[in-house]
Amino acid sequence: MNRRYLAGGLAAALAGAAAYPIWQWVQIRRAPARQNALLIGGASAMYELNVALGKEFEKQYGVQVIVEGGGSLQGLLAAKRRAIDIAAMARDLQSTEADPQTHNHLIARDAIAIVVNTQCPVKQLRQQVVRDVLTGKIDNWKTLGGPDSPIEVVTRPRESSTSRYVSEVVLAGDDLSLKAQVRKSRDELLAFIRQTPNAIGCVATDDGGLPSDIVSLEIDNIPMLRETVLSGRYPYARSLYLLTFGLARPQALDFIALAESPAGQAIVDRAGFIPVR
Amino acid sequence: MKLSEFNFACHKRLALPMDRGRIFRRAFLLAALLPSITCLALTNDSPVRTVHIRGSKTFETIVQSLAEQYMRSRPASTVVVSGGGTSRGYLTLLDKTADLAMVSGAPSEDTLDVVNRSGMKLVNVPFRRVAMAPVVHFSNPVNDLSAIQLREVFSGRINNWKALGGKDAPINVYIGPPEDGITKTWSDTVLGGADTFTPRAINAELAQRIARVGADPFGITYLATESLKDQALKVLSVDKVMAGADSVRSGRYTLLAPLMFVTREKPSAAVQNFLQFVNSLSAPISNSVFALPATTAASAAR
Numbered sequence: 001m002n003r004r005y006l007a008g009g010l011a012a013a014l015a016g017a018a019a020y021p022i023w024q025w026v027q028i029r030r031a032p033a034r035q036n037a038l039l040i041g042g043a044s045a046m047y048e049l050n051v052a053l054g055k056e057f058e059k060q061y062g063v064q065v066i067v068e069g070g071g072s073l074q075g076l077l078a079a080k081r082r083a084i085d086i087a088a089m090a091r092d093l094q095s096t097e098a099d100p101q102t103h104n105h106l107i108a109r110d111a112i113a114i115v116v117n118t119q120c121p122v123k124q125l126r127q128q129v130v131r132d133v134l135t136g137k138i139d140n141w142k143t144l145g146g147p148d149s150p151i152e153v154v155t156r157p158r159e160s161s162t163s164r165y166v167s168e169v170v171l172a173g174d175d176l177s178l179k180a181q182v183r184k185s186r187d188e189l190l191a192f193i194r195q196t197p198n199a200i201g202c203v204a205t206d207d208g209g210l211p212s213d214i215v216s217l218e219i220d221n222i223p224m225l226r227e228t229v230l231s232g233r234y235p236y237a238r239s240l241y242l243l244t245f246g247l248a249r250p251q252a253l254d255f256i257a258l259a260e261s262p263a264g265q266a267i268v269d270r271a272g273f274i275p276v277r
Numbered sequence: 278m279k280l281s282e283f284n285f286a287c288h289k290r291l292a293l294p295m296d297r298g299r300i301f302r303r304a305f306l307l308a309a310l311l312p313s314i315t316c317l318a319l320t321n322d323s324p325v326r327t328v329h330i331r332g333s334k335t336f337e338t339i340v341q342s343l344a345e346q347y348m349r350s351r352p353a354s355t356v357v358v359s360g361g362g363t364s365r366g367y368l369t370l371l372d373k374t375a376d377l378a379m380v381s382g383a384p385s386e387d388t389l390d391v392v393n394r395s396g397m398k399l400v401n402v403p404f405r406r407v408a409m410a411p412v413v414h415f416s417n418p419v420n421d422l423s424a425i426q427l428r429e430v431f432s433g434r435i436n437n438w439k440a441l442g443g444k445d446a447p448i449n450v451y452i453g454p455p456e457d458g459i460t461k462t463w464s465d466t467v468l469g470g471a472d473t474f475t476p477r478a479i480n481a482e483l484a485q486r487i488a489r490v491g492a493d494p495f496g497i498t499y500l501a502t503e504s505l506k507d508q509a510l511k512v513l514s515v516d517k518v519m520a521g522a523d524s525v526r527s528g529r530y531t532l533l534a535p536l537m538f539v540t541r542e543k544p545s546a547a548v549q550n551f552l553q554f555v556n557s558l559s560a561p562i563s564n565s566v567f568a569l570p571a572t573t574a575a576s577a578a579r
Contacts, residue, residue, distance in 0.1 A: 098361065098456075100391045105374050109357070227349060230355060231344040231345045231356070232341055233345070
């Protein structure tokens, strides 16, 4: 008699223990997705990064994350109108945009290296010269103190975040040379540089840096190093922020905390950016 | 010798066929331990080594070189520097998006309001003082202004270059936004408490101000001599004293702006380490000859 009660109780407890995670899972799934979802919009350069962070966030918190591009300014305006939770911004705030209600959390730096073959005698260029080379205005190494050979510009496809960055920051709106070679991936581009003594190209660098058989040029006499990117002195680097306006929802703050955590910073690194923590 | 023996022993043990119970027990132990290990790794990691600094653009170049020296001497450390202006520096301390602010003046009235309302206590750590100077277009025949003339020009009571010995042309005054540290310090020292900038002054950020005065034969503005590079601007002397290493050191040149670090009341260990490092540098950090060490905390504190 006693024993049967005990067995029944135990079975009920076991069933309860087994049912609890299922019940929890159902709760998460049943929650109105739209209302609960975290909305992130802004810089397209940060789109893939935010999607990757969002996946991790969904796994940890069970809150759906919806990411959209559209540009830094659009993101900022949407956050200020409270249409979205977090704005992704790939630039600093201007003084007119920065009020006490605006909180911008730095989560990564994004840097571009200008790379050449190890045989290239040129080791440093000024920003204006880099622009002239990439637009095709300067097309022979002789002009830059090198041998009399044409400069072969190699680039990633137009829609890659590296190319977008190059046209926004390095070229400042100018068009890339029409003669530029296109390589699909970062590795293919580096392979081309390795094989071509007269090539020059732009690559994004994560914390791991560049392979040793690739030379990255000093820009305005500043070498591209972890220190110079984090200090902000290297010119082809920009800050990536997650921005909230006023009192943010707890989920938004959790998302930012995740991005700043070691796990989040590892995702930053994998996305090809430089961790800042 | 011992290590290789140990490795060998490990190999041997791994090579042994394991019974199923043992594998399960190991897997269970691992599964139980993993979360606690990751928790440990998460809790006592990064915040200790990281310092995020934001604020004054005038101060930024000096702090950038300090940050690089610090990271080179401590490879595990991370010091990230961004601009945004003096006011932004103060605000980022309040919302904790930065650990340390670099500022070139007291907070603007609006910012001070926010600081006071937050109830948070901020601590000034004076670093250097730099010279501020009036600058004009290089073609301007005027070379010197008295402190009183400066006040009259920037408040708008003198509005023609003729009154200062120049051409008969209106004076175009360019100023920075009120959140700008140097602008606040310039207004405090040149205009004093009673006067304000002329309402006709043109408001622009530092880089634009430099560009516009460089292109305007009748323009005038001010800047920290730190910000002077190779622009085609003419620096005016004040009361016949030119901003320079000697005049600043001897105390004859008195238009000075403080460069300060500002922390929250209880700075992190990482911030304290960085500030200790900054203090320990005996050699002058700035390549500017106009920088003077800050004398006392009182001179810079509000």
